[in-house]
Amino acid sequence: MKPGPIWHPFTQHALFPQMRAITSASGxxxxxxxxxxxxxxISSWWVVTHGHCHPHIVQAIRDQAGRxxxxxxxxxxxxxxxxxxxxxxxxxxxxxxxxFFSDSGSTAVEVALKMALGHFRHRxxxxxxxxxxxxxxxxxxxGTMSAGERGAFTQPYDPLLYxxxxxxxxxxxxxxxxxxxxxxxxxKPETAALLIEPLALGAGGMLFYPPALLAEMxxxxxxxxxxxxxxxxxxxxxxTGRFLACDHAGVVPDILCLSKGIxxxxxxxxxxxxxxxxxxxxxxxxxxxxxxxxSSYTANPIACAAxxxxxxxxxxxxxxxxxxxVAAVQTEGLARLQAHPKITGARQLGTILAAEIxxxxxxxxxxxxxxxxxTGRNLLIRPLGNTVxxxxxxxxxxxxxxxxxxxxxxxxxxxx
Numbered sequence: 217m218k219p220g221p222i223w224h225p226f227t228q229h230a231l232f233p234q235m236r237a238i239t240s241a242s243g244x245x246x247x248x249x250x251x252x253x254x255x256x257x258i259s260s261w262w263v264v265t266h267g268h269c270h271p272h273i274v275q276a277i278r279d280q281a282g283r284x285x286x287x288x289x290x291x292x293x294x295x296x297x298x299x300x301x302x303x304x305x306x307x308x309x310x311x312x313x314x315x316f317f318s319d320s321g322s323t324a325v326e327v328a329l330k331m332a333l334g335h336f337r338h339r340x341x342x343x344x345x346x347x348x349x350x351x352x353x354x355x356x357x358x359g360t361m362s363a364g365e366r367g368a369f370t371q372p373y374d375p376l377l378y379x380x381x382x383x384x385x386x387x388x389x390x391x392x393x394x395x396x397x398x399x400x401x402x403x404k405p406e407t408a409a410l411l412i413e414p415l416a417l418g419a420g421g422m423l424f425y426p427p428a429l430l431a432e433m434x435x436x437x438x439x440x441x442x443x444x445x446x447x448x449x450x451x452x453x454x455x456t457g458r459f460l461a462c463d464h465a466g467v468v469p470d471i472l473c474l475s476k477g478i479x480x481x482x483x484x485x486x487x488x489x490x491x492x493x494x495x496x497x498x499x500x501x502x503x504x505x506x507x508x509x510x511s512s513y514t515a516n517p518i519a520c521a522a523x524x525x526x527x528x529x530x531x532x533x534x535x536x537x538x539x540x541x542v543a544a545v546q547t548e549g550l551a552r553l554q555a556h557p558k559i560t561g562a563r564q565l566g567t568i569l570a571a572e573i574x575x576x577x578x579x580x581x582x583x584x585x586x587x588x589x590x591t592g593r594n595l596l597i598r599p600l601g602n603t604v605x606x607x608x609x610x611x612x613x614x615x616x617x618x619x620x621x622x623x624x625x626x627x628x629x630x631x632x
Contacts, residue, residue, distance in 0.1 A: 322355025453477030457566030
């Protein structure tokens with residue numbers, strides 16, 4: 217398709233002037249305008265779970281669109297939102313008692329940060345500092361950029377960003393450094409919350425750390441009255457092998473952010489859940505303690521209906537078994553990647569498989585070449601620099617995933 221007026225996300229148009237036009241999708245496959253099928257190995261930016269255009273979710277969207285399309289959520293409610301909240305709570309710890317709707321992962325995290333600061337402000341406490349993890353990524357709004365890793369992503373916008381405290385990523389051999397750093401900052405009276413991606417840092421390079429460490433970090437936060445905010449925008453909905461990454465560690469965060477797989481990848485929707493005491497610190501006849509946050513499409517009924525249909529699939533179909541089947545094939549691929557001399561750091565967490573080809577980080581010159589390589593093989597594999605990863609829909613077959621493993625090995629031979 218010829219270049220047009222659209223400015224595409226995370227795209228350097230000087231290097232990639234042509235966009236591939238996609239006309240339809242089904243299961244784990246996309247079809248372009250020429251009729252060529254493309255395997256969606258990254259779930260279209262980590263959102264598709266059961267497969268594209270799943271008939272049950274599509275039908276729910278159709279039914280809801282003809283019944284109630286949109287209503288302001290301030291002062292109103294509706295059945296799709298109520299049903300979604302009720303069904304979601306059955307998958308989550310009882311301590312997460314309140315749910316706030318928004319429309320993207322970035323806004324879900326912004327909501328969480330505002331909840332945390334408002335909570336302490338309304339209790340008369342001076343806690344206001346946010347602690348984050350090195351290499352973290354939480355979104356592209358100003359608040360979430362501030363909490364994410366600083367660098368090429370954020371340098372042009374430095375004047376907008378607020379200061380945060382950072383603890384090192386717990387790379388093998390550095391785990392105690394992470395815990396010591398968190399202990400030191402958690403003791404400070406101004407520390408309000410630790411914001412982390414549990415077990416897996418996504419855009420930071422698909423970096424993994426063990427559940428035991430997450431449990432220790434949660435214990436430090438609890439000991440010092442610091443809120444734990446779990447950004448499970450990417451890791452939720454089964455990606456790590458459990459419904460939540462926190463489930464691996466038996467950790468219940470104080471605030472939980474969910475999006476991406478929330479509608480099975482069909483419509484934008486997000487939620488931020490919190491403990492009852494955070495809601496109660498905002499509850500008052502004093503209107504100044506209102507939680508001042510919204511978006512125009514908060515709890516959009518059509519998106520909520522898609523969310524309900526997604527949860528119905530989790531209840532009716534063997535979703536967990538499909539996740540385990542995908543993870544098993546990824547384990548086979550892990551062994552193959554680990555044996556290749558030009559591939560380093562091969563690792564797996566649930567359905568996620570990642571490794572490095574060559575060196576250079578996010579802005580590695582290998583990145584564009586790898587992307588072109590996979591595009592030429594009709595695979596939607598979008599490397600993070602020289603980090604290649606697979607994060608497929610749960611309907612993916614062994615044959616499809618093995619073809620992706622084959623392509624990664626071929627890319628290492630050709631470009632590594």
